[in-house]
Amino acid sequence: MRRYFCLDNILIDMRCLQDASYKDRGVGKLALNLVKSVGHLGKRCRTIGIIDPNMPALENRFSSLVDEIRLNSYIGDLQGSMAFVELSPMTHDPLFVGRIINDVRVLTASIVYDFIPLYEPDRYLPDGIHRIDYQTQLIWLSRYDHFFPISQHTSDELSRILNVPHDRITKTAAPVEAAFERRNGVKPKADRIYVLACGGAEPRKNIECAIKAHARSTALQDSKVELWVSGNYPASWQATFRDLYVASGGHTELLHFIGFVSLEKLSAIYRNAVCAIVAARMEGFSIPIVEAMAANVPVIASRIPAHRELIDRDALMFDPQDDEAAGALLEKLVYNGWYRHEVVREQSTGWSRFRAEKIASEFWAQIAFLLTKRDASARPNILKGARPRVAFMTPLPPDPSGVADYSAATLKELGKRVHVDVFTDSPLDAKPEGVSSVFPISELPFLNNEYDRLISVVGNSHFHTAIVKNLLIYGGACIEHDNRLLHFYTYQLGHGRACEVASRELGRPVDAAEIDQWLSDEASLDATFLGELASVSSPLVLHSPVTAELVRRRFGKPVVDLPFSIYRIPQVDRGDLAKKTEARSRLGIKHGEFAIVTLGYIHPNKSIVECIQALALLLERGVRARLYCVGDWAMDREVLKKVCDDLGVSGFVQFTGAYVTEETYRDYLLAADAGIQLRTHLLGGLSGALLDCIAAGIPSVANADLVRAMAAPKFIKPVEDHPKPESLADALQQIAGAGQRQGDYEEERQLYCQEHSFANYTDRLCAELGLEISVSD
Structure with missing residues (x-):
């Protein structure tokens, strides 16, 4: 295997692999192929997968492919060259990785699948909230350095919609699994003859066209040629489609829904089909067409831009609404063996450019090439020769809190060393000593790459609720003052969350009654409630060596132990x-x-x-x-x-x-x-x-x-x-x-x-x- 430019850190947004809606579809297949093949960048490269702890857990088959898993996108602790790959930019909240996208040190690259919601806004963008969310995603998408659309059609739309120049675009594709490839041209003899209709539980897949085309064909019905429908359709949809099939003249016993099957079984279904039909109204790329070609199964498809790129002959295409034309093509492929053979021959080579190894090799080679043109080894402000900039999230006096007093004393000295902007909701009378600017607590500092470090200050009271919320989402350094967060979790986040966090920490069930017992007698307290902070903080700073050792032992996370400093007491001369x-x-x-x-x-x-x-x-x-x-x-x-x-x-x-x-x-x-x-x-x-x-x-x-x-x-x-x-x-x-x-x-x-x-x-x-x-x- 050829080795390219050695990258220090490759960051990959793996949220689409957490999402059951995407991980086993085309999005997941492309994502998994790229993650598995990151070795093209060389052995020195450290791969870091970014996931959202509020989503379903990442399966081990995915997490084992990277060197490290992070629960947020904070990268202030990383050094050296970095590239970030967004596997599904329009699927999840872009703010979650916003700081990386804005970081000038990082080469940012995004896969782009399609812009389908813009074509059917009534379905995909039904109200103002959805439209604003989608426009926000488009704005964030435009900020990437380089784009990898999965088809020429998507590439053209990317240029048209976001005005992206061609030199920032490299076309890629979804990969075909090797399991679909038939090693020889001999088709195994099947006990049943069937047409495979490739769909999915979305209206745009237009499976109705294939169902009506098959049902209305008297020849296919009389010959008992079955119609097998792929795609995991719910029972209610299946019932509707059966009614449509019968109403269109079909015999109900000829219609079969495959449902979810293993890769091995699905590839066998493809190989044994007499032909395949893909009738979608809109696509960014059509993996079923490529899978059919790889399996030596002749395939016809609807006449849409993404399909035109895959099927050269217009005679094998039909209007998505013309089930009569689709039925005629099906009959020709089923009953004309010579014609079927010719179509297979024509389609037998074009799919090879979609082999997983080829797609991954070309993708990472382009990433490597793009990196050779960059020099972003330093942090933004250090690169400029400026003082480091720090965002400091904390309560401050007059809030009646020891943590607030401690932060005020910290800022006096910290401001002598770095530029400090404070983010606080405390009702300040004046700007604290050592501070450059004061802002209310928000997501802003976590998305602003002008800050070299983010520091969130956490304690066991309500003053820290907004701070903890942002920290758990976006990460950063955390100065944690208390040896336990029992009161914070119970009273600010609720008994349910407290029980969940304590159970994970102790490795046993903790119920609300035990939480209440701890509240009434903290001498019986077993849990620190510091597990979530330890997981998301880079680093977690503690002031107690006892607590620091406990956190290391319980959570297996590195901790910085700094001495608890003298922060409040005015000087008194007891010798006088x-x-x-x-x-x-x-x-x-x-x-x-x-x-x-x-x-x-x-x-x-x-x-x-x-x-x-x-x-x-x-x-x-x-x-x-x-x-x-x-x-x-x-x-x-x-x-x-x-x-x-x-x-x-x-x-x-x-x-x-x-x-x-x-x-x-x-x-x-x-x-x-x-x-x-x-x-x-x-x-x-x-x-x-x-x-x-x-x-x-x-x-x-x-x-x-x-x-x-x-x-x-x-x-x-x-x-x-x-x-x-x-x-x-x-x-x-x-x-x-x-x-x-x-x-x-x-x-x-x-x-x-x-x-x-x-x-x-x-x-x-x-x-x-x-x-x-x-x-x-």
């Missing part, structure tokens, strides 16, 4: 005792009191009851402790008040009952002697509050999973993941007894802050995304 005293005074914290703070939502998954029980133990041991719960309620406050009353510690626990101002929050960080931050949902969960404690230099207690996820310094004391009050009390008492000052671990704190700074974070993020950066002030 005067400032600490002033803060304690403002908060009403007494001199000599051991002040313990826990920050954020007051929620059962933070072991708040155990914290109160640990406080009671400290008081029993003589430690003058007091617990300050700084945050809004996320549980029944009366439950905790009763716990405090029962333990006799109501005077030693203070609930702010709501979020506090930034100034008050800073005071708590200055005033605290110890912190306590717990997360019982595990799976590598993170805590912005613990990050604040570390940055402020507050010796704190945290559960082991959280300590590992945060890579916490040594002044954070670990306890069990489902901590006992005794363990919490012991750890807090050690902190109280040590009497440590910030200077005792200042070097460790500063090192952690440096490693977890946003300057370091954004440098690593840009490196992982392949962005060439230069830092500016």
Whole structure:
């Protein structure tokens, strides 16, 4: 086999092979032939099949033909020369692959079958929505670099309708399967004599003409010559055609519908037919004509442009509405053996140009030739010598979200390195620092190849619904903040979707009752709900090494693990005792009191009851402790008040009952002697509050999973993941007894802050995304 120009990446839209309506028809045959033969481009070429996860699963017989399957058309991570082949441009949503079509690095090529909807708009484009959709598809089709129409007729229409110049057109065709080819000219003796009428369950196939032509022939009826109809017609259609056949004079026992049969059986049906008839009113190409020729079966056809290209003799053609002329031709072929032999001889060689190997070889040779004329190895903006451009999809303040705060801090540093456009639905008062432009969330950045990278920021709340929707369709890089998306999937996408995603992740059925159990007690949670994001993201960026390892193990997908950076807390100088005293005074914290703070939502998954029980133990041991719960309620406050009353510690626990101002929050960080931050949902969960404690230099207690996820310094004391009050009390008492000052671990704190700074974070993020950066002030 001849080898041509070596291509680095060949991208193939394989959605038509997912679609049952197309995969076993002419569209699927041509598509499969080209995919199977991509080796013509050389061994270095990596083949990537693009599929839609919302369509039926791609069968293994198709997916095994490519090196990689992608669930979207994001290619920002690919390097080297690229070509994209659209196997069926007018069949599915063009926006799904729109970014590739607009990418100047990629040679884009499309098969073109026909423009039949324009010829029968009342049937195929019955309303405004269908007409707009079809016009949209035509607009996207016009943007391809090169076209491969399947016939000269389609080529002519392509030039006429879209004004495509001839130098951007190379004619191809649908391939004939080798199974149809008869190796010798001897026709096997058949027990039954029949005419094969080639159709399909579409009105334009015009099978009525063949049915009436056969039924009205007295000679064919008297000789008991049967009519076999190919095409998978539903029962209701068959009944209608039988009525038509009988009404036209036919004997019902002579009419047979083949239905769906294997390739081997279909090719045998062709070979044993006395002749074939193809009566379609419109076609882009007619594979049944070629199949009949390959099988040495004489074929007559309707007089339409696509058929004229295949049948040279006009005497073998008829008007699609003239069943009388079609019947006369059938009688001549059935009863005149010499004439039949002559037609077979005439038609015995022309079909060979449609052999699968020949079509595929010529197609890939043309792709290779076109590639030799291109130089698109660099990304658009790097090629221009410009700063990389990034589209950043995220919520931002004033939305009350830790993710929003984190993104705002990221953008301050990222904007020093690259050009950043933010896409957000947050009600901004002003343009965020580091941002060039602000736009509402939409599909626009996913279709605009001016961006070198797309970054979607995802968290476990409703602020991310539109972001996730676009990410799952179009792909791109994803910064995922949470170790689980239980609440997002359940409340934003519904119980059904949550059950489906969790079942796939765990490899067992998960029902709505189990979802509700996880919601009521996240300590029992088994699923991360990160599988879909891992499948579509290029790459998936996580901030917890524990969660990252879990995702790698469960989903087998590569993950980028970046350190969770210090994003929100204003600088506090806990070494200044005067400032600490002033803060304690403002908060009403007494001199000599051991002040313990826990920050954020007051929620059962933070072991708040155990914290109160640990406080009671400290008081029993003589430690003058007091617990300050700084945050809004996320549980029944009366439950905790009763716990405090029962333990006799109501005077030693203070609930702010709501979020506090930034100034008050800073005071708590200055005033605290110890912190306590717990997360019982595990799976590598993170805590912005613990990050604040570390940055402020507050010796704190945290559960082991959280300590590992945060890579916490040594002044954070670990306890069990489902901590006992005794363990919490012991750890807090050690902190109280040590009497440590910030200077005792200042070097460790500063090192952690440096490693977890946003300057370091954004440098690593840009490196992982392949962005060439230069830092500016």
